[in-house]
Amino acid sequence: MEKFGFSLIKDRKIDYDVNDRSIAEYVAAREPSFRICIECGCCSAACTTGNLTKFSLREIQILIKRGENDEVRDMIRKCMLCGKCILVCPRGVNTRNVILLIQEAFRKKTENAV
């Protein structure tokens, strides 16, 4: 059969009202400093993992705040928990705990789904 090369392109739009923001809510409830991030990116600049692979805590935190969780699920496991991000954060976000809580929230979500 002739192939015409048509395909469906996924909408890039973030549909805020439809998205699932429960991971972000889970983290914010347990680590309030998660709320005060101003997206300066210092954590990502200091990050060893981020310098070698596609891993950015700045990006991770904004994505889960928007409920774009799929991209984060695998990325978050790359963190080596060295804690350099905590040392550089100008707002005093407890970044290591944020990462642990995101991982925990995903784990609980998977367990509940089973």
Place this chain on the structure above:
Amino acid sequence: MYDMSYRVVVIGGGVAGMEAAAQLAGRGCKVTVFEKEAETGGHVKNWFHLFPDRKDSREVLKYLDNKINHSNITLLTGVPVERINTSNGLLSLFAGDGKEITADAVVIATGFDLFRSEKKEEYGYGIYENVISSADLEKMFRKGEIRKHDGSKPEKIGLVHCVGSRDEKVDNLYCSKLCCVTAVKQAMEIAEYIENAKVFCFYMDMRMGGAMYEELYREAQEEYGISFIRGKVSEVAPDINNKLIVKVEDTLTGRPLKMGIDLLVLMAGMEMSEGGKKIALSAGLDTGENRFFKPMDLHYASNKSNVDGVFYAGTCTMPMNITEAISHARAAAADVMDYLDSRTN
């Protein structure tokens, strides 16, 4: 006995005008204040609480009212000044009521006008009933309730920064400077009025360069759970349920974002006042690229105009907060006194 006091006219009875008048009266000048509105107080009387300490605006007005209640001050309300004539080395002012008055010095304190939000048609002010301005919201605060047009309580509220500021499309290249902190203050107040409200600020940059502004921003995030989305709203349109659909590029994820909002507040910027423009034209006073009055020097002569005997106080020269307007007015009074004394000695 002939009265040897200096006669100074202050144009505008807002914060800067009142403060300048009080300072000059205290130094022995006979001061006439022209205020175009029926009452003094300028824009402050339309505001509820002030940033960053959430002080009731009426406290500031009380302070100023007390100060201008002075035997050397003649207050003329409901009288706009139409033009200034500077020929023959005399300063003659022509008021709206047809009166002419001469003065030894003039302090222009004509203030600002709020940007008319309907000019940003894509945000739907004056078209969609649940799109309001920051000034409209202050009226709701004063009334004690925040409601949508149909009387119901909004749950999701958006605040759009930079409406009429930093925007070449409305010929305002400058930053109005106060809208960011006003948005933060208003977002917190909304969160206090409406339990479990979801409040979003759509901003281009957070410009929190005043005393205690950054702290307020942090408090809004930490204690009030206000969400900040970086991106300028491109357009607003209602959906079938009359929810306002806001379209914005979420520049921190690098993706377009859409969101339904119940009540949208536009943070209107500050512009040179229409009254000020008329006076500038009549007296040959220089205005800048941003249309505000242009002081002789931005560093050390921010109260001086290009016309002898004419001085500036407050937001007629640039956007300022109340603290800055009061300081600027005091500096204007000092410049006026220097000028008057140097002329006679």
